[in-house]
Amino acid sequence: MIDIYEKITSKKETISVVGLGYVGMPIAVAFAKKVNVIGFDLNIDKIxxxxxxxxxxxxxxxxEIKKTNVEFxxxxxxxxxxxxxxxxxxxxINxxxxxxxxxxxxxxEIVGQNLVRGSIVVFESTVYPGVTEExxxxxxxxxxxxxxxxxxxxxxSPERINPGDKEHKLENIVKVISGIDEESSNIIKRIYELVVDVGVYKAPTIKVAEAAKVIENSQRDINIAFMNELSIIFGKMGIDTKEVLKAASTKWNFLNFNPGLVGGHCIGVDPYYLTYKAEQFGYHSQVILAGRRINDEMGKVIAENAIKLMIKNGKDVSKAKIGIFGFTFKENCPDTRNTKVIDIVNELKEYMIDVLxxxxxADQSEAxxxxxxxxxxxxxxxxxxxxIVAVNHEFFVNKSNEYWFEKLKGKNIIMDVKGILNKETMEQNKVAYWRL
Known part of the structure; x- marks a missing residue:
């Protein structure tokens, strides 16, 4: 098996990428610049x-897709x-x-049914420690x-690709890898080094690599949950959370996190994988699940504040028409999986409000x-x-104030979830302005 690297680099053997979504496709395209690649996905329409x-x-x-040599x-x-x-x-998650x-x-199952002797299978999907081996x-x-x-x-080798991020890509993110033994770890490391410019880190065991990935997003989730809790507290006090964070960030070791909706197929999901496994060992998570509860409630918090703002500003809630700008789980990508904007929509519809x-x-068919x-x-x-400006797509960030004003009627009310608009300008234009 030791010569599999040489055979792949000399194009006598081939790499397959199973699953051609936001993670698999960049991997397939990157490797196809160096070696032979088969890109497999069950979705015939996508292929x-x-x-x-x-x-x-x-x-x-x-x-890039037009010129790639990937065999789809x-x-x-x-x-x-x-x-x-x-x-x-x-x-x-279920x-x-x-x-x-x-x-x-x-x-x-699919890979196993088509596995030939002398092969290596590397899993990139985020899982709790033990899934690969057990x-x-x-x-x-x-x-x-x-x-x-x-x-x-x-x-x-846990995926670290950040959908929609044009700065942090496969090539410039350190890759963590591990194999079932020293030989496989060394081969996997050498193969990933073909496409990862900044280096490959060899973890001592597969479980360590699995755990490293699942805590990366759990850590972010907890930090954002803290910011969301602060935004709820400061909102009740009439204090602008963004101004508080701006002041606090003048200290050198203050962590730069902001409140917001936490969805998607990573941060909003991975913590549950870790806490699920912990419970099998008799430990019930306190901090991680508390953070998850806060973040899962933020859609409801935003919707409730929308109702309060309309009542405060003399709007007839029963006849109100609300426009939500942005539906994906994060900025500048079409992915709507596990978007928390849907929570805002569903909460508002409970009040029989017309929501656009x-x-x-966004991928319209997916939505x-x-x-x-x-x-x-x-x-x-x-x-x-x-x-409600729910997602900070560049499309929205680059719009003028007039773009927003022209879409409103009567008393202007704007909820800016991501804080992309200028608060002072909004207030000068007599906008009832709210942000997390």
Missing amino acids: QLYKKGIDPTKEVGNS TSNPLDLKKAKFHIVAVPTP TDHTPDLSPIKLAS VCIPILEKESGLKCGLDFKVGY VFDPE KNIYGIELCNENQMFDLDLI
């Missing part, structure tokens, strides 16, 4: 788009041509906040009839299929009683 040079994720861009396929049998498999499928391992189990390896062995450690090797949602970046939301076009966003 057809890639073959036409269209990038629905917007992570790589149409121009939805045929599992094509995986037999690869000796190094990278599995980058999502790991969501409605009861327990891990949903069905995507990674299915991916393991869940994935048994499936690979069962489906392939091969023995891990003897006939094939397995590793883990516009997002220039419709997952949430039943018909996204509006920009021209429909007018004559609004209240505006």
Whole structure:
């Protein structure tokens, strides 16, 4: 197996990437610049788009997709041509906040059914410590009839790609890797070094690598939860949270976090994977779950403040029309998975309020299929009683004040969740302005 690196770099062997979403696609494209790559996804429609040079994720861009040498396929049998498999499928949660391992189990079955002797399988999906060795390896062995450690090797390398982030990309983010033994770790490290310019860190065990990933997002989640709790407290006191943070940040060791909606398929999900595993060991999380509860409530907090603002400013809530600008889980990407903006929409609809949602970046079909939301076009966003700027897309950040004023009627009320507008300017224009 030691020569698998040489065979891959000489293009005598092939790498496969299983799962071509926001994580898998950039990996496939990056490796395809150096070696032979098969890009596999069960979504036939997505594969057809890639073959036409269209990038629905917007992570790589149409121009890169058009010129890439990735062999796109939805045929599992094509995986037999690869000796190094990278599995980058999502790991969501169920409605009861327990891990949903069905995507990674299915991916393991598919890879196992097409696994050839002498292969290496590397999982990139975020999981709790133990999933790779306790869940994935048994499936690979069962489906392939091969023995891990003897006939094939397995590793883990947590994805760190940040969707929509054009600065922190695969090439300039340190890659953590680990294999089931020293030989596999060394091969995996060398292969990832082909595309990661800033270095690869070799963790001592797969469980350490799994744990490192799951705490990265848990740490961010807890810090944002603290900011959200502060925003609730200061809101009741009539103090501007952003001004408080601006003052506090003058100290050298103050951590730069801001309040906001915490959704997506990482920060809003990963902590539940860790606390689920902790409970299997008899430990019930206190800090992590407390942070999750606060962050999960922020959509309701924003909606309740919208009602209070309208009543305070003489609006008839029962006849109100509210425009929400932004629906994705974060800025500058089309991904709506686990967006917390839907919580604002649902809370407002409890009051029988007419809610319009516009997002220039969002995947409209995804919004419709997952949430039943018909996204509006920009021209429909007018004559609004209240505006909620929910996502700080560059499209919104670059708009003039007049853009927002023209969409309102009567008493101007703007809720600026991400604080992209100038508070003083809003107040000078007699806008009832609120921000987290």
